[in-house]
Amino acid sequence: MKKLCSLFVLVALVISVGTLSATPGWKPTKTIELVAPANPGGGWDMLCRVVQKTLVDEKLVEKNVIVVNKPGGGGAVGWKYLEGKKGQGEFLAATSTLLMLNNLLGSSDLTYKNFNPIAMLQAEWIAVAVKADSPHKGINDLLTAIKANPSAVPIGVGPTLGNNDHLVFLSLAKNFGIDPKTIKFIVYPGAGGEIVPAVLGDHVKATVIGLGEVLEQHRAGKMRVLGITADKELEFLPGVKTFKNQGIDLIFPHWRGLIAAPGLKPEQIAYWDDVFSKMVETKTWKDQISKLGWTNFYQSSSVHTKYLTEQTEVFNDLLTTVGLKK
Numbered sequence: 001m002k003k004l005c006s007l008f009v010l011v012a013l014v015i016s017v018g019t020l021s022a023t024p025g026w027k028p029t030k031t032i033e034l035v036a037p038a039n040p041g042g043g044w045d046m047l048c049r050v051v052q053k054t055l056v057d058e059k060l061v062e063k064n065v066i067v068v069n070k071p072g073g074g075g076a077v078g079w080k081y082l083e084g085k086k087g088q089g090e091f092l093a094a095t096s097t098l099l100m101l102n103n104l105l106g107s108s109d110l111t112y113k114n115f116n117p118i119a120m121l122q123a124e125w126i127a128v129a130v131k132a133d134s135p136h137k138g139i140n141d142l143l144t145a146i147k148a149n150p151s152a153v154p155i156g157v158g159p160t161l162g163n164n165d166h167l168v169f170l171s172l173a174k175n176f177g178i179d180p181k182t183i184k185f186i187v188y189p190g191a192g193g194e195i196v197p198a199v200l201g202d203h204v205k206a207t208v209i210g211l212g213e214v215l216e217q218h219r220a221g222k223m224r225v226l227g228i229t230a231d232k233e234l235e236f237l238p239g240v241k242t243f244k245n246q247g248i249d250l251i252f253p254h255w256r257g258l259i260a261a262p263g264l265k266p267e268q269i270a271y272w273d274d275v276f277s278k279m280v281e282t283k284t285w286k287d288q289i290s291k292l293g294w295t296n297f298y299q300s301s302s303v304h305t306k307y308l309t310e311q312t313e314v315f316n317d318l319l320t321t322v323g324l325k326k
Helices: 002-014 043-057 073-083 098-104 139-148 164-175 192-200 215-219 266-279 283-291 301-321
Strands: 032-036 065-069 091-095 116-131 155-157 185-187 206-210 223-228 253-260 295-299
Touching (some): 032 043, 043 065, 043 091, 043 192, 043 253, 043 266, 043 283, 073 091, 073 253, 098 164, 098 301, 116 139, 116 164, 116 192, 116 266, 116 301, 139 164, 139 223, 155 164, 164 206, 192 206, 192 223, 215 223, 253 266, 266 301, 283 295
Parallel strands (some): 032 065, 032 091
Antiparallel strands (some): 091 253, 116 223, 116 253, 116 295
16 A cells, blocks of 8 residues: 555655746647547546647647547557657657556556657546445445455446556455455446446446546436545545545545657657646636546656656556566
């Protein structure tokens, strides 16, 4: 559990570092493409669409901005597509810790080193949620049911095993005295866009997922959030307790950001540093992420690259601890 808490501390330590202030000497000469490496409706897709709206509405770029969904391989299909755009600064892709985790678990050869990390943009808390008519009212109810009969309580997760969401649920189970190997996970490659319908359709009994991906359903009374990985309860989520306040010592922020194609020149990276440092201060951005329950979590390219290097070591240790990596 100390490993999980160290992630929270590590993020907090590096969040407030400054960005490049020099005027960039490059700018896009064609349509800007934001690649969401999952189906519409998931966290990566939502990030790309919020970025698209903000860049356009705030007139931060001169060229058209489009979002392209390329699901598959736990993000690898979209990232592989981006890798093929060497030197083209107009192509960016959403990313998260899964880029590192896929590599550490041996499911992908790609790491952040194959690209140019551009920015960390937002963080949100991870939630465990059920259908509104579920008998489970809190996280302990759900874990008690799993402990009694793991196969009868399938848990939806996506877009692949080994991501933040999966690690959080394994840690919850381990803390509760459940053998993580007994949990029945159903993997949805399309992430939130597939998981939410699966929960509502009773194909799985619960999901572990980014809070923003189920917030609308929770507010509409169609789903119930049983708990969150936050360090304290959230004002916009009344009645929902943190896991810590339910007796499980777990705090875990889930971040997302953008990477660019490999082979970019310093002036191309400087351009995006300038754009995104301005973007995260705009009203459009702040209003949009607030509606999704996200937190402004900006890191410039150089800061984010350093953070990824450090976090790779943390995750390597964590995966070994929970038995996913030998």
